[in-house]
Each structure stands twice: as C-alpha cells, then as structure tokens.
Amino acid sequence: MPRSRLPVVLILSLVLGVVGGPGARGASAPRPSSPSSTVPLSLSVPPSPLTEEQKILHVLNRLGYGPRPGDVERVKAMGLPAYLRQQLYPETIPDHEVERQLKGLLTLSMTTSELVREFPQPDPKLLKKVGDGEMSRAEAMEVFPAEKRPVRIVGELQSAKLIRAVESERQLQESMVDFWFNHFNVFAGKGAVKWMLVSYERDAIRPHALGKFKDLLLATARHPAMLFYLDNWMSVRNDFPGRPGGKGPKGLNENYARELMELHTLGVDGGYTQKDVVEVARCFTGWTINQPRNDGSFVFRTGAHDEGDKVVLGHRIPAGGGQSDGDRVIELLARHPSTATFIATKLARRFVADEPPPALVARAADTFTRTDGDIRAVLATIVTSPEFFSAGAYRAKIKKPFDLVASAVRAVGGRTSGGPSLARTVGQIGEPLYASQPPTGYPDRAEAWVSTGALLSRMNFALGLTANRYPGTRVDLGRLVGAGDPRDSPELLDRLLAGLVHDRVSVETREALLRQLTDPEITRGPRGDRTINPDLEKLAALVLGSPEFQRR
Amino acid sequence: MEMTRRALIKSGAIALVGLGSLPRFLVRTASAGAGAPNRKILVALFQRGAVDGLSMVVPHAEPNYYAVRSSIAIPRPQSGNSEAAIDLNGFFGLHPALGPLLPFWESRRLAIVHACGSPDTTRSHFDAQDYMESGTPGVKSTADGWLGRALHAKPDPSATAFRAVAMGAALPRALRGEAPSLAISNIADFDIRSGVGTLNAKRGFEALYERGVQDLLHGTGRETFEAVKMLKAADPLRYQPANGALYPRGRFGESLRQIAQLIKANVGIEVAFLDSGGWDTHAGQGNSQGQLANRLGEFAQALGAFDRDLGDRMADVVVLTMSEFGRTVQENGNHGTDHGHATVMLVLGGPVKGGQVYGRWPGISREQLFEGRDLDVTTDFRHLFAEVAVKHLGVPASAPLFPGFALKPSAFPGTV
Incomplete structure (x- = not known):
C-alpha cells in the first residue's frame, strides 16, 4: 500500500503542535525521525500525590521491565518528561549492546522460506524408524540434531525476547511489541506458523508497535502467520x-x-x-x-x-x-468508534490498572479517533494522565510471569543471553512464550496470574536466579550491595531492599526479612553450624519472591 | 488498588481459621472425613476449542449425517471394520478412537448427553468458555464460577487446601469464588526448591506472606504454604499407576495420572479440574483417522487408564466432560468444521446411571438445525452440571449454582 497520506499527517501535526503549545522547547528532546509526530514535543507530568522517586519508579515499572541499578538516578538526571518522550520515540535511542547480542541469533534475520529450508520438519521416515525401534532416540538426534530443527526458531525468538526486555534501552518499545503480539496472538504450535513467527514479529508487529493502528492491523491481516493461524x-x-x-x-x-x-x-x-x-x-x-x-x-x-x-x-x-x-x-x-474504545481500554489496562478508569479510557479513545489511530499519541495521553500517576495506580498491577522474570534479572543488575532454561521458567510460571494457543493471547489481570502453583514457581525462580542456576544468565549480588560490613545485617538488608525494591516495601516485609537474619533456625547452615555471613543469595531471593516484588 | 472480592474473602477465610502454631491440615487429618475414602469426587474436564460432538458420538442412523459430511463422516457400524463407528444403541455410535470408553458403556458407567450446550448463541470460544465456566450464559460480569459456587454452597469444616484442585498454572474461571482452590502444574514440583538449606528459604518466604495486608497475593501465599506442607505429609508420588494402567504421553494423560495420585493419597480432593486442548478442527479434521481421531484417541486412552488406575476408588468418582459449543453440522471447505452450537457431554464413573444416551435428539435434517446450520441445544448444560453437583456432590438443590436460572430438578437429565 502506498504511504502517501503526508498532507493529512502534516495537518495533524500542525493542529497538535498548537495543542502542545508554541512555547514547547523541544531543543533538548531528540528530534523524532518519523514525520508522523502527533505527540507534543514537550510532555508534562501532571500533579501527583507520588514522590519524585515514586513517579520515576512507576514509569520504569510500567513503560518497561523495571529499573536496573542506577536507572532511577539516570531518569532523575534527565528529567521524567524527557525520559517519557524518548521512550515514545525509541528510534532515537541508541541500542548497540542489544544489537550486538542479537547478532548471535541467526534465525532472527532470516526469511520464512530460508527458515523452512534451514530448519525443516524431521523426515517422517526418520520418525517412523524411531517409532518402530529401528533407530534409537540418540541416533536420531545425531542424524537430525535439535539445532537443525524448527524448535530452534522458537528458542531463538524466546531468547531474543528475554535479551531485549532485560537489556534494551527501548523499554516502552519492547513492552509494546509484547502487548501487540499478545493482542494479535498467533500460536507457534499450529502447523506452519513456527516458520512464520520470526517474520511476523519482526516485519508485522515491531515496525508498527508505536505507529498507526491501521498499518499494524493491515500488516497482521496480510501476514502469513495470521492467515495460517x-x-x-x-x-x-x-x-x-x-x-x-x-x-x-x-x-x-x-x-x-x-x-x-x-x-x-x-x-x-x-x-x-x-x-x-x-x-x-x-x-x-x-x-x-x-x-x-x-x-x-x-x-x-x-x-x-x-x-x-x-x-x-x-x-x-x-x-x-x-x-x-x-x-x-x-x-x-x-x-470504527468501538475500535477506539476497545484499544484504549486494553492499553489503559496494560499501563494503568486492571479496571481502567472510564474517564481515562474515554480520553485515550478520543486521542485514538482524533489522530486516526496513532498509537504513540494514545500512549502519550495515557502515560501523562493524572490517572496514570495516581496513588491508586501505583504498584497496582501484578507482574505477568514474563514481566517478573525480566524485572528480576534487571533489578539485580544481571545479564542474560536468554537460553532455554530461563524461557522454560517463564512458561512454568504460566506464560510460555509464543505458545498461547487461543487467539485471545494472555490475560492482563491479576486473577489470571496469582495462584498457589504459580506463586511457588515465582519463589523458585527467585531462588534459582540469585544462585546463578540459569545457564546464560549471570547475576553478581556482591556488586549490587557494594562494600560494607557483611555482619551488619540490618544495613545489608536495607542496601538490598534499596537496590531491589527501592521504597516499595512494607513494614511487615522488612521485619520478616530482618528476622531471617537473626532467627537461628533460619541462619543455621546446612550442617547445623551457625553461618557467620547471612546468606546473601537467599536473602535476595526472598526479596525477589516477596509480595512487593510481584507488583509493578 | 481495590481488592477483588475473591482476594478479600480468601484472606479473610484464612484469618478466621488462623494460621497459628498448628497447621490446619494436621487438625484436619486428625479429624475423620477429610481425606478418608468414600468422599464423593468430581473430575471436571474441559475440552477447549469446541469439540465436534457429532464425531464423538455419531448419529449413524441419521440419513443426513453422511450427506453433509462427505469427507469427515465416521462410517456406519460394521462388524470387523475398525474404521467404523462402534454401535451403542442402533442409532448412535462411538468414534472408533473412543474404543477405550466402550468398557464404561458396557458396564453402564458411561452416560452420554447429546445435543447439550448453552442457550447463548455466541460462537466465540472465549465468551462461550467464559459463560460455561461462570455458569451464566450471556452475562459477563459474574465474578465467580459454577464450581466455586457449588463448593461454597456446601461448607466443609474438614476441607483441606486440596478440596478443589486445577491442573495447570492458572486457576480456571469455573473454580473462582469464595471457596479456596488450588492450581498445580505438576505435583512433583509443588515445593520450594532451593537446593542446600531448603528449610531457610521456605521458612523465609512463608514469613513474608504470613503477615501484611489482606490482598490476593498474601491470601494466595498463605494457601500455598499450607498446601505444600500437606502434600509433603501425604506424599502422593509414591502411588504409581496400578492395575497396569498406561497413561498416554503428554500433558493431558499426565494431569489425569496426577489427579489419580492425589485421590489415592487421600489429601481431601473433592473437585478436580483439567483441560484438554486441540479440538478446534477448522481444517483437516479427518474421519476415523486423522487430526480429531488422534485427539480422541489420547482422550479415551487417558480416561481408560484413569479408571484402571483408580480401580475400586472409581466407585466414588464422576468424570464430567464439557466443551464450549459444538461444530457446524456440515463440513466446511477445508474438510473441517466451524463453530457451531450443541455438542455432546459425557458422564463417567461408578455412581453414573450409564449405558444410555440422554437428552432429546433434535435431528440434523436441514429444517431441524439451529440457525439452519448447527445441532440444536435440547439439554441446557446447567441442568446437567447441576445434576452432578446436587446428586453426586450433595450440593443443596436450593443453592444459587446458576444465578438467574430457575433450576428444575425435573429437567435433570438423570445421569447420576
């Protein structure tokens, strides 16, 4: 389709430029490279009952996958409005580290036909031989190893998703790719979809994640992954x-x-x-x-x-x-007006609250209609709204399993190259990546994610992460808590809490954690000896598995 | 963030009992009843994706059946033909892949309710599943599920955390509500695993969720640790499949195997819920063999193994199958079927009045079809579900199982 609607776009930008105010000094903000600027050059943060630090934490937790060590200070230094604007224009943010890491995942740049050729379905004759006992499983794996099978494609996509969520500076973009993939869900397990997934996310979803809804809709409608699914x-x-x-x-x-x-x-x-x-x-x-x-x-x-x-x-x-x-x-x-409301509701649910405030939904829907479905503009309406920065919205969302895993690795300053075991854990907690079978995608409400079994998996993940039990993912807790007297338990705990959950911890949680440091029943080592240093790994795991850290 | 009703009640209920020095399960296992045999058990099995009821239980005596399904019909019963339907009563026959269910039928422990479904006409999987689980067709705002309400309507002071168990990571809609329930993906993993020094982390996490605000997270956390302790004490993993039961590989068979383990371990299970997927056969459905036949084969083998494995315990167990709607009577252009209306539901187990096909058969000639295309609903699923809840589990008939729906015990199909 030709993209020759420039006049409309120009008029819209002019109109909205006025809304943004003639005094908008965009000099410090990066110039958007896209001509479809419908977001005011200067964004403002509305009056809010939250402290400055809380506002920053809220933005880091909602736009993306939570703060890494030092992120709060960085955003404070550049100012929240500038950070918001930058996130709304991800193409202006350099992201070399992620690009470097993704180079190792060869399938990401391949076309569907290349993927079909390079990673074919196992030969039915081979499978029959295994089934008939003519060939052992191990022999079959040698003839046709996993890295030559289609399963590698989904594996690399899962790794890429984890790498991007953890490492990318373009946090809002990654959240939106996740959001839209889920909205336009396709299922890796259905027939030929597995070879089409790479192109689907790369060519249909990602380029339009903050663009025009209509372009996104058309890209998914035409895409073979959707046509097949x-x-x-x-x-x-x-x-x-x-x-x-x-x-x-x-x-x-x-x-x-x-x-x-x-x-x-x-x-x-x-x-x-x-x-x-x-x-x-x-x-x-x-x-x-x-x-x-x-x-x-x-x-x-x-x-x-x-x-x-x-x-x-x-x-x-x-x-x-x-x-x-x-x-x-x-x-x-x-x-269609119903579409404006439907998309506005889902976005407000993603960014504000499970039950989004109707007034905000109405304003976001209005922006959607006014801008001909400009996703960036709708997002700007939502993330600069008083509702977004309200006390009621703060920490109100339960992290989805993927949010939890990415945010935990980020919080401890960990690095990841993805890998099957971390991806599998996201699945165990309830959100197997690229594997949601129904077209609804995964739900975005607390009730869907908080259950006894899932909670246990969350705690077990925290223990595995801080003990460095996930190949491909490394955390260095010593660096996180820094220097200090390791025997001063309360101080160590407070440094850990400051690093991992910032101000977001209840009195009860702090007291409960403090007791872990002094209760002989708990500090006792595996052989019954009293350990001298509190177990930093376990303590950090307790924080990451705490009720506080499950919220964002 | 305001608390959900479920969260409030969950945490409230636990606070009431008190999570003091003595774990509740110790109190309960000491009291008779909770885990003891003879407790009535319901296994609710959701075939997600809308199963083709006309292929599961084939109306082979319907002339129109073979006319509208040129490539996917199941051949008429014929002795010696393993591809043909297995005749049940001269009119209906089982899909050949459902052969493992024939012993249930022959021993009168399988009741079939055909043309069963929802009065709501939605053909959306999501909505129809939601309606079937909430038990309120057409009403989306219902907060709880029909099984949740059934358990709540029959308070049980000796109930354990395992009274209602769903196999999976998330609690299904049907079990939501005021009665506590549990979601488990795999009972072997149902513990804190921190390698060396497990005690420390477990105690630590427990302390974190013990106190603090009454919300969904804390309430669920408390339930979690209670359940972990009880499961450890009962050790269901020591029960291996008995009587040579062979569960098919895959998630569905594994889930049923684990439900059997929980039943045998006497942890107080009363309702188990599990999913089975892959029924949305829009294309290449197959007939006696193929896509749907493979799914049905796994389905029936798993149920057969479950029955064998439980042996005498099956006398107290009812398995109820359900699916959100059926599929179009006529096959589509892709040798598949699209979203339809009524389907078939099965009731299996010791207490079942089996060997019969229940419900009025509406017929499938063109003028008998719902909206000119689908099998009509003659048994409202709520009457079947209510019958099982009331007659089998002992839920009071006066309980508000299905809000806004006047239950008529006279309209119960008669399966248990």
Whole structure:
C-alpha cells in the first residue's frame, strides 16, 4: 500500500503542535525521525500525590521491565518528561549492546522460506524408524540434531525476547511489541506458523508497535502467520470449484473474520452480527499464502475471491473490488468508534490498572479517533494522565510471569543471553512464550496470574536466579550491595531492599526479612553450624519472591 | 488498588481459621472425613476449542449425517471394520478412537448427553468458555464460577487446601469464588526448591506472606504454604499407576495420572479440574483417522487408564466432560468444521446411571438445525452440571449454582 497520506499527517501535526503549545522547547528532546509526530514535543507530568522517586519508579515499572541499578538516578538526571518522550520515540535511542547480542541469533534475520529450508520438519521416515525401534532416540538426534530443527526458531525468538526486555534501552518499545503480539496472538504450535513467527514479529508487529493502528492491523491481516493461524488462507468463495477429487479448500472459513472483529478491533460487544462475520469473511477470500510450507509469502488469488456485493457493518462494499475488499474492511474497522474504545481500554489496562478508569479510557479513545489511530499519541495521553500517576495506580498491577522474570534479572543488575532454561521458567510460571494457543493471547489481570502453583514457581525462580542456576544468565549480588560490613545485617538488608525494591516495601516485609537474619533456625547452615555471613543469595531471593516484588 | 472480592474473602477465610502454631491440615487429618475414602469426587474436564460432538458420538442412523459430511463422516457400524463407528444403541455410535470408553458403556458407567450446550448463541470460544465456566450464559460480569459456587454452597469444616484442585498454572474461571482452590502444574514440583538449606528459604518466604495486608497475593501465599506442607505429609508420588494402567504421553494423560495420585493419597480432593486442548478442527479434521481421531484417541486412552488406575476408588468418582459449543453440522471447505452450537457431554464413573444416551435428539435434517446450520441445544448444560453437583456432590438443590436460572430438578437429565 502506498504511504502517501503526508498532507493529512502534516495537518495533524500542525493542529497538535498548537495543542502542545508554541512555547514547547523541544531543543533538548531528540528530534523524532518519523514525520508522523502527533505527540507534543514537550510532555508534562501532571500533579501527583507520588514522590519524585515514586513517579520515576512507576514509569520504569510500567513503560518497561523495571529499573536496573542506577536507572532511577539516570531518569532523575534527565528529567521524567524527557525520559517519557524518548521512550515514545525509541528510534532515537541508541541500542548497540542489544544489537550486538542479537547478532548471535541467526534465525532472527532470516526469511520464512530460508527458515523452512534451514530448519525443516524431521523426515517422517526418520520418525517412523524411531517409532518402530529401528533407530534409537540418540541416533536420531545425531542424524537430525535439535539445532537443525524448527524448535530452534522458537528458542531463538524466546531468547531474543528475554535479551531485549532485560537489556534494551527501548523499554516502552519492547513492552509494546509484547502487548501487540499478545493482542494479535498467533500460536507457534499450529502447523506452519513456527516458520512464520520470526517474520511476523519482526516485519508485522515491531515496525508498527508505536505507529498507526491501521498499518499494524493491515500488516497482521496480510501476514502469513495470521492467515495460517486463523485459517483465512484456506477461505475461498462458496462456489469455488475446488480441485478434482474434492481436495483443497471449497468455501468460506469464518475464523479470521470473527476474531478480527471480536479480538483485534471492535471487541465482542462492538456492534457486529453473525451476518457481518460472514460478509467480512467474503471480503477476505483470496487473501492467502503462497506455498505455506515453502515460500510462505502473502498472495492474493483472484480466482478464490468472492466478487459479489458485500455489506459490512452497514457499509456497502460494491462488487468487483478484488483484494481491496479486505483493505476496505481494515479501514472501516480501524476507524470504527468501538475500535477506539476497545484499544484504549486494553492499553489503559496494560499501563494503568486492571479496571481502567472510564474517564481515562474515554480520553485515550478520543486521542485514538482524533489522530486516526496513532498509537504513540494514545500512549502519550495515557502515560501523562493524572490517572496514570495516581496513588491508586501505583504498584497496582501484578507482574505477568514474563514481566517478573525480566524485572528480576534487571533489578539485580544481571545479564542474560536468554537460553532455554530461563524461557522454560517463564512458561512454568504460566506464560510460555509464543505458545498461547487461543487467539485471545494472555490475560492482563491479576486473577489470571496469582495462584498457589504459580506463586511457588515465582519463589523458585527467585531462588534459582540469585544462585546463578540459569545457564546464560549471570547475576553478581556482591556488586549490587557494594562494600560494607557483611555482619551488619540490618544495613545489608536495607542496601538490598534499596537496590531491589527501592521504597516499595512494607513494614511487615522488612521485619520478616530482618528476622531471617537473626532467627537461628533460619541462619543455621546446612550442617547445623551457625553461618557467620547471612546468606546473601537467599536473602535476595526472598526479596525477589516477596509480595512487593510481584507488583509493578 | 481495590481488592477483588475473591482476594478479600480468601484472606479473610484464612484469618478466621488462623494460621497459628498448628497447621490446619494436621487438625484436619486428625479429624475423620477429610481425606478418608468414600468422599464423593468430581473430575471436571474441559475440552477447549469446541469439540465436534457429532464425531464423538455419531448419529449413524441419521440419513443426513453422511450427506453433509462427505469427507469427515465416521462410517456406519460394521462388524470387523475398525474404521467404523462402534454401535451403542442402533442409532448412535462411538468414534472408533473412543474404543477405550466402550468398557464404561458396557458396564453402564458411561452416560452420554447429546445435543447439550448453552442457550447463548455466541460462537466465540472465549465468551462461550467464559459463560460455561461462570455458569451464566450471556452475562459477563459474574465474578465467580459454577464450581466455586457449588463448593461454597456446601461448607466443609474438614476441607483441606486440596478440596478443589486445577491442573495447570492458572486457576480456571469455573473454580473462582469464595471457596479456596488450588492450581498445580505438576505435583512433583509443588515445593520450594532451593537446593542446600531448603528449610531457610521456605521458612523465609512463608514469613513474608504470613503477615501484611489482606490482598490476593498474601491470601494466595498463605494457601500455598499450607498446601505444600500437606502434600509433603501425604506424599502422593509414591502411588504409581496400578492395575497396569498406561497413561498416554503428554500433558493431558499426565494431569489425569496426577489427579489419580492425589485421590489415592487421600489429601481431601473433592473437585478436580483439567483441560484438554486441540479440538478446534477448522481444517483437516479427518474421519476415523486423522487430526480429531488422534485427539480422541489420547482422550479415551487417558480416561481408560484413569479408571484402571483408580480401580475400586472409581466407585466414588464422576468424570464430567464439557466443551464450549459444538461444530457446524456440515463440513466446511477445508474438510473441517466451524463453530457451531450443541455438542455432546459425557458422564463417567461408578455412581453414573450409564449405558444410555440422554437428552432429546433434535435431528440434523436441514429444517431441524439451529440457525439452519448447527445441532440444536435440547439439554441446557446447567441442568446437567447441576445434576452432578446436587446428586453426586450433595450440593443443596436450593443453592444459587446458576444465578438467574430457575433450576428444575425435573429437567435433570438423570445421569447420576
């Protein structure tokens, strides 16, 4: 699609520039490289009951994956408004360390067809030999090792996601990639999707994560991963003759059409009917994949398209539109008021509270409509709102399992190259990465994540992390607590708490932790001897597994 | 952040009992009843993704069945043909992959409720699952689940933390509510694992969640440590599958195996909940073999193994299967089926009045279909669920199991 809507963009920028105020001194803020600037050059932080330090912590915990040692001071030095603005324009933030680390993950830069070629499905004959006992598992692994199998693709994606969340300076961008992937969820375990995932995140989600919603929606609609996951690639006009012998697709498949409206745009109460589902499915007939298990690229097949008249949400889409029928539907849905409210609600839930304040949702939806779905502008509305900086929102969200893992590694100043064991742990805590089967993606509410089993996994993760039991991830607690008398327990504890949870610890938690340092039952070593130094690893694990650290 | 109702009540309930010097489970195991055999047990099994009921229990005597499913129909029963449906009563037959369930049927421990489902017409997986678990079709704001309400309506002072267990990382919607319940991914991992000096970390974490504000995290933390202690004492892992039971590999079989271990360890389990996935067969569904047949094979083998493994204990166990809706009667252009309306639900176990297909069969000729495309619902799932809760678990019939729905025991299908 041509991107020649520059005049509209210019007018919008002008209008919003006025809103931003003529006195906006953007000199110190980095110049946005994108022309679609709909965010005021000077952002302001509203009056808030929070202290300066709390505001900074809140921003670091909500926009991204929590503070690393020194982050609070860095943001304090540059000023919160400048930090917010920088995060809204991630392309202005150098991120060389992450780029260097990701170079080692070869699959990330490969095309889908390259991935299919390099990491094919195991030969069925080989599997049969193993099944029949003609070949042992170990022999099969030698002939066809894991690093040559498709499982490597998902493994590298998981590693990249962990590396980026922990190491990237572009924290908001990473949060938004996670948010949109989840919103437009596809499942690695469904058929050919595993070869298409890399391109899906890299080419459809990431470039538009803070861009225009319509572009993002279109990119996902056209992407083979989505076409495959929600079956649209096999949806053809009802009178399609099919191949001889009754093979091949013959008829509509409503799956994508339904989820497109229910989950991607309007929301389930957004005002569509079963008839609309059918009409939308008709519009998208012919949007398919060229050789899904080989080339794997988008293609429009005229012969499969339903050329008749359609009526979608009361709008007539005249006959003969071909591929553009789908584009029309995307435009219609992206501009629908229900979409503005639905997206605003989800974003406000992600950034503010499980039950987002209706007034904020209304303002964010208004920004969405006013800016033609400019995600950056909607985010700016949300993260500079009084609701965002309210006492009620502070620490109100429970970290998702991935948030917990990334934020814990960051808090202790750890470094990670990802790796299967850390990724597996995220799964054990309840959020297997790239493996959410239903199109809803993972929920963003506390109740979904706080359960007895999951809580235990969180504590066990904390113990494993501080004991350096995750290959590929290293923490140095000694550096975190710095110099000082190791026998001065309260001081050590306070340094640890200051480093890990900052001001966010209850009296009860501090007292409980202090007791760990003095209770002979607890400080006793494994052989019953009294340890001289408190066990720094365990103490740090207790902090990372504490109720306080589960919140952000 | 305001506390959720569940959090408030969870933490409140625990405060009431008190987490003092003596762990609750010691008190409970001392009192009879909690873990003792003869406790009635319900295993609720959710087939997520909307299973094709017409393939599970095939209406092979329906002429239209073979007309509208040219590539995915299951052949009519025929002796010696392992690809054909297994006849049950001359009209319905089991999918051949469900063969392991035939012994249940023959010993009258399998009841089938066909054309069962929700009066709500949504074809969204998410909404339909939500409605089936909350037990309030069409109403999204319901905070708790039907099983949560069932447990709450039957207070049990001798209940343990294992009274309601869900296999998985997250607590399912059906179990949410005021009665405590537990989510476990794997019972072997259900402990604090800190290598050397485990005692320290465990005590430390326990202390952190013991005090402090009454919120979801603290309440859940307290439940967690109580459950860890009890499980350690009961040691379910020493129970290996008995009577030669062979669970299929994979998460589903493993979950059922662990539920059997919890039952045998007498930790006081009354309701177990587990998921089974992969039923959303939009394309390449297959017939006697293929995608759906593989899923059904695993499903039936696991249930067969569960029955074998539990042996006599099965006399007190009912397994209830459910799925959010059924699938289109006519196959689609991709040799699959799309989201439909009614499906089939199974009730298995010792207390079941089996060997019968319950519910009125609405037929599948064109004019009999719901909205011209789907199997119509003739048994509201709430009547089936209520029957199992009331007749099997002993929940009072007057309990508000399904708010806004007038339960009529006369409309119970009669499965238990």
